[in-house]
Amino acid sequence: MDVLSFRTPGLGDQTYLLIHEGRGVLVDPQRDIGRFLDAAAERGVELRFVLETHLHNDYVSGAGQAALRTGAELVMPAAAAPAYRHTPAFHLEDLDGGGGLTLRPVHTPGHTPEHTSYLVLIDGAPVALFSGGSLLVASAGRPDLLGPERARSLARLQHLSLRRLAALPPGTALYPTHGEGSFCTATGAGRLTSTIGTELTDNPLLAIDDPDEFADTLLAAPMPIPAFYRHMGPANTLGVPPMPPTGVPELSEPAGQVVDLRPRRVQAGGMLPGSYGIEMDDDFGSWTGWLLPRGEPITLVAEPGQEIDEAVTQLAQIGLDTVQGVVRDLGEHATQTYxxxxxxxxxxxxxxxxxxxxxxxxxxxxxxxxxxxxxxxxxxxxxxxxxxxxxxxxxxxxxxxxxxxxxxxxxxxxxxxxxxxxxxxxxxxxxxxxxxxxxx
Missing domain, CATH: 3.40.250.10 (Rhodanese-like domain)
Known part of the structure; x- marks a missing residue:
């Protein structure tokens, strides 16, 4: 068995491709599925399952499109009940991957009510756990993303779920979806992967026996919730269309909201009046989705020769498909300065x-x-x-x-x-x- 990890640093998330005897299992894929399917094709892997651990709050999923593209079986938590064809994952009802590979759904509510982790068994022996937003490295998935009314109830459920997972064999490899840089973590997550045994020693949340004390800890100092999060769950419930093209036309005049992604030192020297300045980086999409009104046309401003495919990809990962094009020549209109x-x-x-x-x-x-x-x-x-x-x-x-x-x-x-x-x-x-x- 081999597990490939695909990091999306701006969202603090990881997607995984498990490979066993030529069969593949894709876990929690981002919307830009090309990078995962290319990796599978390069290794001659037949994608057997696409697994979702929960209805994601921080990005629109590529799971449905990955399953359609490859013919793989799309598996969702049974309680998620999305509005599209899928196989419901019920607690402890095994999925046979063939060649000695078994996937065992484990209901782990807390981050979301339907949340389900997947235990991987090879020839009946547990070897790995895809824990999504449940047990994280030195942390846990936050329970307050669905609103303060449900936060404490979900926090107590998270306490039970973490103990359920902590009872697995210590050598079981831990592959969480959320990690460092994610606003879905309750506390600062560190390393990206771990083992159950390491978490028993190092994860401070597993040292808290009382459910109410655990809930108090998780809810004591909640991180802000990015504004675009409230749109992700509904999109993932109803279904996400294919990834839009990353190539956009060059424009002579901007349309809609203007987002300048040039380096800040260039921006400071002159921007188009009325534009927003969000320098291109790993978190460009997150800040754009958090700060700007949603649903309006977007024009990007870039330097001559500056690549914008990554910018368009990051926006599409959170469902912003309204990029009209890019302006590269500002002429004499760059009068907004700082x-x-x-x-x-x-x-x-x-x-x-x-x-x-x-x-x-x-x-x-x-x-x-x-x-x-x-x-x-x-x-x-x-x-x-x-x-x-x-x-x-x-x-x-x-x-x-x-x-x-x-x-x-x-x-x-x-x-x-x-x-x-x-x-x-x-x-x-x-x-x-x-x-x-x-x-x-």
Whole structure:
């Protein structure tokens, strides 16, 4: 048996392809299924099953299309009841993969009510577990994505599910779908894969015996929920269309929402008026889906020669299929500007008497390090609620986060709204605080 892992870093997720004696099992595939099917074809693998552990909240699934393309059997948790043809996975009702391969569904509610993990047996012996959003490496899937009303009930169910999985043989390999960088984890997940034995030793959640204490721990400091999550579950229940083409036409004029994905230093020198600045990176799609209104046409702005296939792919992974094209020549229209500065320059400006400072980190980050006089507004709230009334558009606005990425996105937004932003680049609020302590 071999297990290939496909990482999607911007969403913090992994898809797996299990291979045994020429037969393949695809687990929790992202929508861009070409990379998985190509890997199977290169190895001469016949795809036998496509497994889904749950109705995903963080991306639209490629499972249905992968099954249609290959003729594989699509297996979904029995309680998911999606509106398309599938094989329901019932608790402990084995699926025969042939050649000694058996897949055993294990109902593990908690992350979602229908959540099902899959235990892999070879010749009757358990060897691996695909745990989806149940037991994660040093963590567990968060139980609050379906709303606060159900969070505590699901957290208690997660406690039972983790103990069910922890009772498996210690040598069983653990392959979770959610991992580091995912907003589906209850706490900071570390490594990507593990074993049951390692988790028994290292996972702090498995040391909590009381279900209510466990629920308190999971719900004590919940991470924010990206705005696009609320659209993922319904899409995965009703069915996801094929992946759109990643090649889009070049446009002379933008249409709809304009998203500038050029490097931030290029953006700062001039953007199209009214555009959003989200520099291309692994999390480009996540930030675009979180910050911008959904369902409207999108025009990308890129440098000459800059590849945009990955940008279109990331947007499609969360169901944003409205990219109209790309603009590469801004001509004389790039009049929306902002400034970038390094740590020393930022601290000098911050110490001026009339300085105004906007901190766009998450609330949990504010609790760790705060600067006196800062206006605090988490980046997505800045877009959803608008700019704080305390900020004076006639004076420069200093903007910082933890590293510079969110600050640059915020600075582009402030410039869009007519403010004069200066973003800290390459450093963050903890660095500012440390520098000020030294100066004082």
């Amino acid at each position: 400034r970038l500065t390094d740590l020393d320059g930022f601290v000098r400006l911050l110490r001026e008497p009339d300085a105004q400072f906007l901190d766009v980190r998450m609330p949990a980050e504010w609790e760790q390090v705060r600067l006196p006089g800062a206006v605090e507004r988490f980046l997505p709230d800045l877009f959803a609620q608008g700019l704080p009334a305390t900020l004076d558009p006639e004076r420069p606005v200093l903007v910082a986060c933890a590293s510079g990425r969110r600050a640059a996105i915020a600075a582009a937004y402030l410039a869009r709204e007519g403010y004069r932003p200066i973003a800290l680049d390459g450093a963050g609020v903890p660095d500012v605080a440390a520098t000020l302590d030294k100066l004082n």
